[in-house]
Amino acid sequence: PVQMSSSPPGSLSDTASKAMSHPCASPLSPSNGEYQYLSDFFLLVCKSPCSVIEAKAHMNQSCQDMGSDLSLTSHYVNVQLSQREILRSGKNTNKDLDKELVIMGDTDRQKSLLGQSHVRIFKGSNGDKPRRYIMLLGNAGMGKTTLIRKLCLDWSRDCIPQFDFVFFLDGKALSLTEPTNSLQTLLLNLSSFAPVCMDPDAVYAQILAATKRVLIIFDGFGELRDYEILLQTLEKDLISSLQKDSKAQTYTVRQLYSAILQRVLLPGCTLLLSTRPRGTASQLLRRTDSLLEVCGFTPTDIEIYLSQYFTDPGLRASALDRLKNCSYLHLLCWNPGLCRLVCLVLEQCKGLEVLPRTLTGLCHQVLQERELLSQLSSLAWDGVKANSSILPTGRTVSAKLKAFGHRTGLFFSYHLRTRQVVSNRAFLQTLPFQSGQKGRRRPQREELELTQRFAVGLLFYNRTELQRLHSYTETAFRDMVAAKQALVTKHLEGLSHGDLNPAQVLEACHYVYEVSSTHGDGSRNSGSTQLVAHLAANLPEVLTFHGVPLKPSDMFPVQNILERGGTKGRQFCLDLENSGIQISGLRSLVGLNNINTFRACIADVITLWEQLEQSGEEGLLQGMVSKFKIHPLKATQVCHIEHLAKLVNIHTHKKLSDSQSDSILAEGVPAVKELHRLEYPSVFMCLFLVSDNLSLNLSLSSFSLENSKIGDKGAEKLADALVSLGSLEILNLYSNVISDEGAESLADVLPHMASLTNLDVKYNKLTDVGAQSLGASLKNCKKMKTLRMWNQCIPYGVFERLQQHDNRILLQ
Ligand SMILES: Nc1ncnc2c1ncn2[C@@H]1O[C@H](COP(=O)(O)OP(=O)(O)OP(=O)(O)O)[C@@H](O)[C@H]1O
Numbered sequence: 001p002v003q004m005s006s007s008p009p010g011s012l013s014d015t016a017s018k019a020m021s022h023p024c025a026s027p028l029s030p031s032n033g034e035y036q037y038l039s040d041f042f043l044l045v046c047k048s049p050c051s052v053i054e055a056k057a058h059m060n061q062s063c064q065d066m067g068s069d070l071s072l073t074s075h076y077v078n079v080q081l082s083q084r085e086i087l088r089s090g091k092n093t094n095k096d097l098d099k100e101l102v103i104m105g106d107t108d109r110q111k112s113l114l115g116q117s118h119v120r121i122f123k124g125s126n127g128d129k130p131r132r133y134i135m136l137l138g139n140a141g142m143g144k145t146t147l148i149r150k151l152c153l154d155w156s157r158d159c160i161p162q163f164d165f166v167f168f169l170d171g172k173a174l175s176l177t178e179p180t181n182s183l184q185t186l187l188l189n190l191s192s193f194a195p196v197c198m199d200p201d202a203v204y205a206q207i208l209a210a211t212k213r214v215l216i217i218f219d220g221f222g223e224l225r226d227y228e229i230l231l232q233t234l235e236k237d238l239i240s241s242l243q244k245d246s247k248a249q250t251y252t253v254r255q256l257y258s259a260i261l262q263r264v265l266l267p268g269c270t271l272l273l274s275t276r277p278r279g280t281a282s283q284l285l286r287r288t289d290s291l292l293e294v295c296g297f298t299p300t301d302i303e304i305y306l307s308q309y310f311t312d313p314g315l316r317a318s319a320l321d322r323l324k325n326c327s328y329l330h331l332l333c334w335n336p337g338l339c340r341l342v343c344l345v346l347e348q349c350k351g352l353e354v355l356p357r358t359l360t361g362l363c364h365q366v367l368q369e370r371e372l373l374s375q376l377s378s379l380a381w382d383g384v385k386a387n388s389s390i391l392p393t394g395r396t397v398s399a400k401l402k403a404f405g406h407r408t409g410l411f412f413s414y415h416l417r418t419r420q421v422v423s424n425r426a427f428l429q430t431l432p433f434q435s436g437q438k439g440r441r442r443p444q445r446e447e448l449e450l451t452q453r454f455a456v457g458l459l460f461y462n463r464t465e466l467q468r469l470h471s472y473t474e475t476a477f478r479d480m481v482a483a484k485q486a487l488v489t490k491h492l493e494g495l496s497h498g499d500l501n502p503a504q505v506l507e508a509c510h511y512v513y514e515v516s517s518t519h520g521d522g523s524r525n526s527g528s529t530q531l532v533a534h535l536a537a538n539l540p541e542v543l544t545f546h547g548v549p550l551k552p553s554d555m556f557p558v559q560n561i562l563e564r565g566g567t568k569g570r571q572f573c574l575d576l577e578n579s580g581i582q583i584s585g586l587r588s589l590v591g592l593n594n595i596n597t598f599r600a601c602i603a604d605v606i607t608l609w610e611q612l613e614q615s616g617e618e619g620l621l622q623g624m625v626s627k628f629k630i631h632p633l634k635a636t637q638v639c640h641i642e643h644l645a646k647l648v649n650i651h652t653h654k655k656l657s658d659s660q661s662d663s664i665l666a667e668g669v670p671a672v673k674e675l676h677r678l679e680y681p682s683v684f685m686c687l688f689l690v691s692d693n694l695s696l697n698l699s700l701s702s703f704s705l706e707n708s709k710i711g712d713k714g715a716e717k718l719a720d721a722l723v724s725l726g727s728l729e730i731l732n733l734y735s736n737v738i739s740d741e742g743a744e745s746l747a748d749v750l751p752h753m754a755s756l757t758n759l760d761v762k763y764n765k766l767t768d769v770g771a772q773s774l775g776a777s778l779k780n781c782k783k784m785k786t787l788r789m790w791n792q793c794i795p796y797g798v799f800e801r802l803q804q805h806d807n808r809i810l811l812q
Pocket of ligand 1 (some may be wrong): 066075076078079138139140141142143144145146147220260276305336337338340
């Protein structure tokens, strides 16, 4: 195939073909379908300019490597991407991106998946215009870089035909600070996978001629902040000089990256930016037209990964078997990076050795080679001192060390920034929850959070094992460990559990899980047992994870603590709403028998009920129906009302499906019957409620539409629906831009609302006309106790008169 890649002399592509050399070896072996490849290749030769063909052939080779002898073609698992949304318009927000993202329930997440073809990344939904500024989100190890490499490979195989050129720009290149680059050298020399060019000018001209057919991918940026810095406004002089002569080799990588990201250079190209989702992202959000997230491995993906990793059928079967028996490791495999480490460990412990049961145990097992680890640490420390994550050039790194670094993933994708723990004070500073104040701390970098967890776990780890990593004498080591263990115990036991925010409660469960289960031999350190017991006894009874994204592996430590609490007779009420927990995790947690009540995404709960019904688990279903609570409900998205409508429908029909036995839902859904208060802050939702006639089946006593901009039209529709809310006592329409017209609609319906006692229409646009209609209507409402209607446009005199007639009318 390599020989076939140059075009016949005199062909259209001949000149262009001279522009680039082809440094690649034979791309495919005969067993990989040589004939198929040849014919595709001929097709390519016939229709594309040769530089494009060469770039593709080169890309095909260079993006294959996944480290540790794994290749993309043989080891890639097709993962899903989900489309994410942000809560508000996001235009002027300075909030952290992870707080701005709408957390979807599992059922909705499945609906938002893009499907297997990555080509859809660039397409707008429902034929919208193509996406041009795309953010790819995912925590560490979730597979962003790997997915990008796969995209590049797909492009090289002509599966993404809308792009002639794809360039991969790495954040690490920002450490090159000399002003010696031009856009041309950046793309053709510095970008990863760039082909070697014989005539770069010709290729560059081709790129500039059709920037719409260029895809630029940014990867390897540690944090969102790194992009935000690049999006700070460029100086005018720099912009004009870049626009005048982008070929002058006088720019730094940073300036060129900024100019591309700000659309000064290559303005029509498509940009794909990968990032972990923590930190503020106001500048980025202003520009982005699509937010995608890598979803991680499903249980089926994990099986596929293992079967590709272990090619020997015997090993494969036993590896799978052993993993399935090790629940926590299996859950960790949701993260592909950790899945790779798990495979490494499964490979190491082929025999009957016990597998690690915690993250600490897993990492320790992977990093067991003491000599190599200390060499790596020393390299890392040099890096920290030099503020660089690039391997120092002056140091010789042995092939063995390199292999170890690559195998463990430390050379490949992680910054080696470790902190040496020097004193107890310094160590204490690395412990969690230092400020103790609710939600006031800056969000931590993900790796710091994991390091803390790992550090705490290590302290309670098998001491003989640990000592192998140290050069202290036995006594000195024992004393040091004992002192630090005491410090951690005191710290964790001293936490005021009631003051911890939901994310901190989760972290506490993780720490305690790490310290409690690290011993592979089944033995337990008494200190760690004490910590588990203490946390289980002190967790608040109403345990909320509201708003904290829960990963599959998060639920295991929580379950562990809750079960422990159960053995001591503790009962819990769980709030898992707005946590995105997977349905399997929901089932494990709320299925525990010491859960009194639970809240969770309504759609997910219905899906779980349906699953239980199908599997015939009637006892569990019964329990989950009776423990589920939704009162009071705050609907902040349209989907919340759609979910409620579905639940009300089940309640009215008293069954999940036709085949269901009548007994379980004979009384309907208790959660719906108990829903008396609904907060509903958006006009769209209000209209939805009205149109769906949901109200007929709800027995609400309190309904708040505060600050919902419902206006006169909304008030009119609402008035129609209010008649059917027969139990409504309190209606809050505070600040809703309702004027006299809307007030008229409300005035008409008030006498028909049999239970209404309190109405609030303050801070609307009522004048004396609207006020008088409401006042007149009040006369026919015997049950009404208060009507609050202070509005700026109502003259004070009118108020006074109305109040004299009816003292139920209140100013405040
Ligand atoms: N789809 C996949 N198929 C097979 N292996 C994968 C896949 N995704 C990730 N991996 C494995 O997980 C490891 C970590 O993935 P990757 O480096 O792509 O994560 P990342 O999201 O870019 O992480 P970071 O934010 O730390 O850079 C890879 O080295 C690879 O071995």
